[in-house]
Amino acid sequence: MRYLPHTDEDIRTMFDAIGVKDFEELFITVPESCRYDKEMALPLPKTEWALNKYMAEIRTMMKVTPEHTVLIGAGRYQHNIPSSIPSIMGRSELLTAYTPYQPEMAQGTLQGLFEYQTLTARLLGVDVANASMYDGASALAEALLMGLRIGKRKKRVAMSAAIHPHFREVVRTYFHPIEFEIIELPFLEDGRTDFSSLVDENGLAAVALQSPNFFGVVEEMEAAAEAIHQAGALFVAGFSEPLAFGLLKNPGEAGADIVCGEGQSFGMPESFGGPGLGMFGCKQKYVRNLPGRLVGETTDLDGNRGYVLTLATREQHIRRGKATSNICSNQGICTLTAAMYMASLGGTGLRKLARLNYDRSEYLKQGLEEAGASVCFSSPTFNEFVVEFKDDFRPVQKRLMEQKIVAGLDLAKYYPGFDNRYLFCVTETASKEILDTVISEVKK
Amino acid sequence: MKNGPGRSGLIMDEPLLWEKGKKGRNGMSIPESDIPAALLADELCGEGPDFPDLSEGEVVRHYTRLSQWNFGVDTGMYPLGSCTMKYNPKINEKHAAAEEITSAHPLLDDEYCQGTLRIIYELQNFLAEITGLDAVSLQPAAGAHGELAGMLIFDAYHQNKGKKRSKILMPDTAHGTNPASAALCGYKPVEIKSGERGILDVEQIRELMDEETAGIMITNPNTLGLFEENIREIAEIVHEKGGLVYGDGANMNAIMGIVDLKACGVDVLHLNLHKTFSTPHGGGGPGAGPVCVVDELQKYLPSPRVEFDGSTYSQVEDPASIGRMHGFHGNYGVLVKAFCYILTMGAEYLKKASQYAVLNASYVKVKLKDHLHLAYDRPCMHEAVFSDKNQQKNHVSTLDIAKRLMDYGYHPPTIYFPLVVPGAIMIEPTETESLEELDTFIDVVKMIVKEAETDPELLHNSPSRFKVKRLDETQAARNPCLCG
Amino acid sequence: MKEVHELNLPEDVRYTKDHEWAKVTGDTIKIGISDYAQDQMGDIVFVEMPAVGDTFEEGDEFGTLESVKAVTELYIPVGGEVVAINEELEDTPELLNQDPYGGWIVEIKPNDIQEIEQLFDRDTYLGVLKGE
CATH class of the missing domain: 3.40.640.10 (Type I PLP-dependent aspartate aminotransferase-like (Major domain))
Structure with missing residues (x-):
């Protein structure tokens, strides 16, 4: 077996050195009653070439192929990824390293994470960003828990119903066993969150919204910040499409205290939902309440610049049951991937790309409206928008699928009363020709 | 004249991303727009983040150099206890x-x-x-x-x-x-x-x-x-x-x-x-x-x-x-x-992987127990926990031993865990290391144990062969600099 | 780390089993950590302190000390209300290492100033450290 270097002779030499006669004796401390008493029923070992065949067969079962243009976003976005990124991020020095506990041997990972933290803080408009969380959904749950830690005796949090439904589900999963209450804020007819019920809410630790929200609608962030702060709560600003901040005001600038969201758009493919990364940052004064890994700059014995994991006393391996979170890792290589993507685009490129995404989605939005669909929310949107079709849209969807276009996400299962409403997403991968095809099929 | 990037051998210096580049460069192709620009209200627009602009070559060289300061399983043995750093098939x-x-x-x-x-x-x-x-x-x-x-x-x-x-x-x-x-x-x-x-x-x-x-x-x-x-x-x-x-x-x-x-x-x-x-x-x-x-x-x-x-x-x-x-x-x-x-792997080789993982750990345990203090001298499974008890008399700690191992080209074991063993050194070789590799590692540890007797200073000042020397973690925690 | 005989243990403060010290100054009590505690902790990088006005019963946790790789809880030796915190520690936590008895952490107005009499004097504390 090519991963196992042991020859029969090696094994005998080692048995002799240890003073055992066989493997049975090596496992002498495992009681009979704990033993696996049969062979594991698994497929027989495959050679590399047999594995290739097996996996190729599985791939043929995918009806949506790489040739398809996917006009669905909802937390996972189809963007172009330059070949330089997977090529360099596949370098084994980066990919096969552990968490950088020994900084002298991991300066590559550490400087890379420090750069990620810095670029992320600049993008989101916060003072500090951590080295990433699992994903956007768990990051939101962690942000609300952080709000409760800062709010000390406060027992409630609120979140907008226009946050990604899966993200809200994850928050509910995390909160289920503990005695904190979650209030859900409704959204208005224009697709923005309704803050009117927030006034003077006692004991409210944090309020979360997402912008652009699940409907693609850009929230009124400054007004939200004012309402939330007036209610004595922290403002948690979520997102699922960080590209938006190449064009739109960033959440920190608008007054958010904690910012968190999904970063998959920055150089990672959809990959059936993972891995991506949870981007997470906050104002300086809350840094000791941050969950997750942090890298800091320092100097070595000779005074040279270097990087280490720092403020570890917040974390589980030291504070155990009293840690700011149980998280023990970050998304590692995905974090460096996001940084490399931000560096590849640069400030100029990010703006240009965000603009292109905006223009393309506006083009489809207008085209669908002209084709007879109605745009459900009047507020400005970025990349994504919701339309309602007069007639059953499914036959059109089917025709488009035949032309290798995955058109729109049916929202009926996410929101009651959203029958025949679809969430569309348009990025730079959708050409004008594709968008025109969608429009003309709707017109038919 | 500005100093070049070369340091020693193939290790290059490399600044932070934003210390290089020039406005107007780009490292990724973006399609030209083939549709009219849409309207967007000014009050929603931000200025966009202050990111450096770099060419594709600059970005690639940056991360390649960073990678060369790193050590992975593909680089060498990584006997990090409880972390199972085995070979990652391509x-x-x-x-x-x-x-x-x-x-x-x-x-x-x-x-x-x-x-x-x-x-x-x-x-x-x-x-x-x-x-x-x-x-x-x-x-x-x-x-x-x-x-x-x-x-x-x-x-x-x-x-x-x-x-x-x-x-x-x-x-x-x-x-x-x-x-x-x-x-x-x-x-x-x-x-x-x-x-x-x-x-x-x-x-x-x-x-x-x-x-x-x-x-x-x-x-x-x-x-x-x-x-x-x-x-x-x-x-x-x-x-x-x-x-x-x-x-x-x-x-x-x-x-x-x-x-x-x-x-x-x-x-x-x-x-x-x-x-x-x-x-x-x-x-x-x-x-x-x-x-x-x-x-x-x-x-x-x-x-x-x-x-x-x-x-x-x-x-x-x-x-x-x-x-x-x-x-x-x-x-x-x-x-x-x-x-x-x-x-x-199938059932056959998964079971063998576990058997060899235990074999490797048991071998290292037996070969090192006269040199490092063994916390529990009992049949071990996939890892063995030692400590710096024998080295304390020379004021050499687990951390010193770990740092010296780096100079010899090994990633250190897990240290100071589990907490019940003071100064713990937790070694998990995994099944993908060969007998020769284990023997070399064992020899190196023995050599470090000798150095601890004869030249403790050498251990205190290690590692010495990397891009940076021992880093000041106290300074990093007292005055956190988390953002450049 | 220091041997027991190397420790600086002044006579004019009282000590606790958790290695804090308390000293009467007029009708208030200042509280800090002993030389032994700072030596064991190593470089202290952060001190989490209560707010002025917070009240504690004897034995309550009133803050934490952090070194690079450890966290230690601080327990109040005498119950009372916090009237001052040592704000200098916010930027220079190393004061606790450099001058543990000058570097007080909180000043409290005790509920009962007599409670201090129940704390260890120097010799008893020294005995505790020697494991007597």
């Missing part, structure tokens, strides 16, 4: 990166993504078979995330029985994530002291387990590298009082095909695919921490899971489920790699 990367997989959107209707669902379904079954447990969810994104899922299942189970419980038993050898995960569910950890033999003492459990206690979290083999021989009896005591047994599967690499976790009395277990199942650690992630349970707890598993009716794979949600742990299906790309590993 073919697995290729299949996870196949375009049909990477381009799959997670919200496609089931009929359009049968392939990706099939991988989930088959991997669920493989992991159930390997652990001996009945049902699996692949959603948790890391080991600690799997632990949290497990604790949420504990809570759901007890609440469903009509009574929330407030405490949980926790050995003092547990990973820090155990108490932290339990605390997230409102459980107060009750610490169990490890007995003289380094394993749990049945009488202590009998004394502490009561009907306010949700159950126990056990890592087996434990973090001392010892098999918890009394696990069945402990499980019986816990079950009698209506509690559940959680198995932390971080050390599963020692027992595949050898131990049946269900037979041990474990009710819930998480696995670390990035340890036992060879997926790369990526300098911190992404990992995957599937959670496995007995039949009775299946309905509580995170949803959705995947089922197969003989012709179609479909996503199912049980109303009793604890709910979603992740936005979608967890770190799916990592699952594909572990899937390929299991297909390559």
